[in-house]
Amino acid sequence: MAIIFEQQKKKQRNLAFVFLGFFVITVLVIWQGFFRKGTAVFTPTSPMASAKKEIKINFEILDSPQMKQLESFAEIQPFQESTTTQGKIKKTIKVGRENPFIPY
Numbered sequence: 001m002a003i004i005f006e007q008q009k010k011k012q013r014n015l016a017f018v019f020l021g022f023f024v025i026t027v028l029v030i031w032q033g034f035f036r037k038g039t040a041v042f043t044p045t046s047p048m049a050s051a052k053k054e055i056k057i058n059f060e061i062l063d064s065p066q067m068k069q070l071e072s073f074a075e076i077q078p079f080q081e082s083t084t085t086q087g088k089i090k091k092t093i094k095v096g097r098e099n100p101f102i103p104y
Helices: 002-035 059-063
Strands: 082-086 089-093
Touching: none
Parallel strands: none
Antiparallel strands: 082 089
């Protein structure tokens, strides 16, 4: 019986060391994030923020032969109700359900 208690104490001690290590690493990361100095921060008043780049769009690519060879897809029509005749019986077949999200 003493062996079981010793194993439990050993597991708890190891778990305590793991949590202590995790806590120390977390504190170090937070400390570095808040109290580290000397990093440059981009501010809107810097010269890079005031420099605006002009955007130019080349519309000549739309007149190129590669673009003229492209074909658009055919429009896909939605399913329609259909009527079938099996022997002398005429049936109307509905495709889909009223509410597709309800369970069967």
